Amino acid sequence: MSDEIKHECGLAYIRLRKPFSYYLQKHGTVTYGLNKLYLLMEKQHNRGQDGAGIAAVKLNTEPGNPFLYRQRSSAPQPIADIFFKIGQEIQELEKYQPDIKQHPGLMKGHLPFMGELLLGHLRYGTQGKNNVEFCHPFIKRDLMPGKNLALAGNFNLVNTDELFDLINMSPGDFQKQSDLAAMMEVIHHFLAKEDELNPNAAEVKKVLEKATPLFDGGYTIGGLLGNGSSFVMRDAHGIRPAYYYINDEVIVAASERAAIRTTFNVGENEVMELMPGMAIIVDDKGNYAIEKILEPKERRACSFERIYFSRGSDEKIYRERIALGHHLSQTVLERINNDLRNTIFSYIPNTAEVAFYGLVKGMEQYLNKIKVERILSWGNDFTPEKLEEMVNRKIRQEKIAIKDVKLRTFITEDANRNEMVQHVYDITYGTVRAGEDTLVVIDDSIVRGTTLKESIVRMLARLKPKKIIVVSSAPQIRYPDCYGIDMSKLGDFIAFRAAIALLKERNMEHVLTEVHEKIKELTRNGQLHTENVVRQVYKPFTTEEISDKIAQLITPAEIDTPVEVIYQTIEDLHDSCPTNTGDWYFTGNYPTPGGNKVVNKAFLNFIEGKNVRGY
Template sequence: MGAHNDEGLGGRLSFSAEEVSLAEKCAVLGIYDVPEASRLAFYGLWALQHRGQESSGIVSADNGYLYRHVAPGLVSNAFHKEDLEQLPGDIAIGHNRYSTSGASDGAHGQPVLIRNTKFALAHNGNFPVTTKLEKFLSDRAVSTREMNDSEMMTHVLSGLMEEGLDVDEAVKIAFPMLDGAFSCVAMTPKKMVAFRDHCGIRPLSIATLGDGYVVASETCAFDTLGAKFLRDIEPGEMVVFDEKGMHSYQVVSGKQKLDIFEFVYFARPDSILLGQSVNEVRHNLGKELAKEWKLEADIVVPVPDSSIPAALGFSQASGIPFEMAIIKNRYIHRTFIRPNNILRDQDFKMKLNPMPHVLKGKRVVLVDDSIVRGNTMRKIVKMLYRAGAKEVHVIVSSPPVLYPDFYGINISSQKELIAAHMTHSEIREHIGSDSLTYLSYAGMIRATNLPERMFSASCFNGIYPIKIGANADAIEKVHFART
């Protein structure tokens, strides 16, 4: 795929809803004033692969031109040596995508590039309301029928630039039209900007690298690149990188409301969010569970990989030995639709394999970070019993997921959520475990060592800090008793 090709790539990737776990929309990355910026962007995107696996892309700038390459799949598959050679320059932005708006295929790959204004943008987040963006474009005879939210935002900014505004001025003017969650990097041939919604729902940070700068969704990318963390971009802030250096503008007043699911599940454990180690917070989630619930068991077993820190924390606090009794095949990234249950079960077995010699005759505490639909947990519990477990006690290192998300997670319907329409005992019966335990909301907050006011916990409490428009009409208040 050539660097100049802007067309969609590949066929639609279809997955069984039963097999799809929680997924976060995207990762964004920006490199400014660093030689061979696209190569660094490639390695940075690799470090952020967990945030999106459907497509990967980079746009670079050199001698007044922008060059683009986007392809479906993982970073390692999307880029080859010759692709990076066609992305010259010392400015680059990159993106890994998991779709929550628009089709899950290459047609909406990012970064989005508008050639006539020489402008490109990468977006992490989601706009539950796009009315203002649509009106702006409609007033200028631009059709939005084939656009997703990220593309609408890009075309709005490009439209403002066509009217004579510089990119940073365009962002300031467009801010009131951006009704949703966004952590973005954007670029022109000589300038890069990074900006964040007024609640800071999705993370975005800055680092220095030599005389240049790196912007990334998570700090783990800085470690990979050898960059030095500088600071987080504040909610409502825009940071501009140009030939004069780095400049900051508080476009709107901000109030930090990071999605707490970043700590629970999404972020890599070696990242730092709001000054806190993700790995340490997940340890604390397990310790809080051990304080709240006393269990008689022989071993603590995590559902790999994101539940490992919480399981270690629970083991340490409870004194019950930790065992890696489930092995994950890390080379299986997606489960495609299968024509019958036998083949679907085969896919599951390819992902996770129990160790009978560890499990046989044991009372098992099975730790997972969340239960969304319940189907995967049901299979795991059955797998442990078949491997010889005497008892299986499921503990979850977060509260019940009761409400949908509209800020970039792939759960937009309350009907999908098992805790929204089943009681505690019905869920336990559905997954087939001897017992089921959730961490309390207060315990989750305590584990972060930060005040509740700094988080959006909409999936747990139904409070949405950024308006969600007509989506609110379909949400029902849920009262869930954990026991």
């Protein structure tokens, strides 16, 4: 994605089902669980670079001794920072007893994070500040072990104010800025109501059944209780991803299938998807059950997971990204008039590489078809040289743009800062025949269009191609997200700005007035959640009209090279990614009422000039 956006979070959960001595004997290390947690988090480091945190619960501790520990970091490399500190603690212990790692009981007694229950989290901040106190897990302490709770998740909630009202709590400044704080308070509220001194798995199920129907949002959450019970749960629409792996040694859950496969070296079919509305609930003995907490609703798993967010090392995601690029090949061929001889294909940024392979695959299929037709048309009228030339024809592929290290500047004047922004990407000179070659570059998605205009298009134009075609493997992003991606301001979207520009050009600004009045009416009647009124902004225009206007908006005034933009269609997106049909940022079809509330509020913010989130 050329426009950097913050997105998603990553969850890592491990429950050790054997004594620490078992892992020492079988795997040669007493810190097996911590080692695996570190790998599970590192293999998902793409999911959060604002911070990280871990929590651990120790079983069967002596009364009066601590049993719940937490470490968080907002350092530049937060995962490494956390586990470096744990490593230092181990080294300190070894100074006094060099062979302490051969004594599981001593290690458990002296190393805080030697717990049987482990919970890790990677954070991309979509709400709150990026201070360490906003990093998950959050913890709630109590005198009763079973009412101690560590909680982390990949989610956004859009009804935090209502949640605090439901439990009659007046949130402080910190709680107001964190949806996890709201979720924590609600879950703990019901946990504290349980009569048992140490709630067992059955009570954990009851707590989740009472708490989670109140949450409006998409979520995968993991929780550890001080008595040894734990859980991982997914929302009823399956908006946020969750996978698990279980054998007689461990119970594992994470946000990405490939992370589990790599960490534990297991096959694809051994890692299961946690289905919508379901929870893995584990008791203090390590027994587990997959329980239905919420009645599953229409599956609306986030399609951006497949387009961009999840790591492409998952074989299904890899194939889906290939398909995304391949679906675009026919449209691209039409735009270049099937002139492959004078067209160069490339990709920006590196995360678009897999979709690029799919696009090129489509071009190769067309070229091979042409080769066969031409050769057959010759009959016996050909020479070895002529045949060799035809057989050796290739799709022209080049590494056109290279992203430099992140440029930083002390310059504050806009004109000079824009000059610096141009150099985020550098180009490979000598790859394009000036005035002859069309340049086709594919991106994962186009959000704001800022990097395209201020950097990429300017840099590509220096090569003097006949035409630049920017291809997006995702459809037009038209609406805010409120379920975990940091896309909440309508004015940020190049598609929305294009629609506004078209309305003004065609003297249709009354549409904006009508949308504004309708939203104000819904607000007065407490019905803001019932309808996505912002759809009316796009209704007068075809997708192609908006794409053409986007092409104009991302073309700097001084650039003479024609620029075109091609977007993925919604139909081809769903054909490529059939299990992840969540498309509200493209279509405005939100899976929960809170989505409508957010998009309408975002429009009010835009009209009133408020540069704030819609939730």
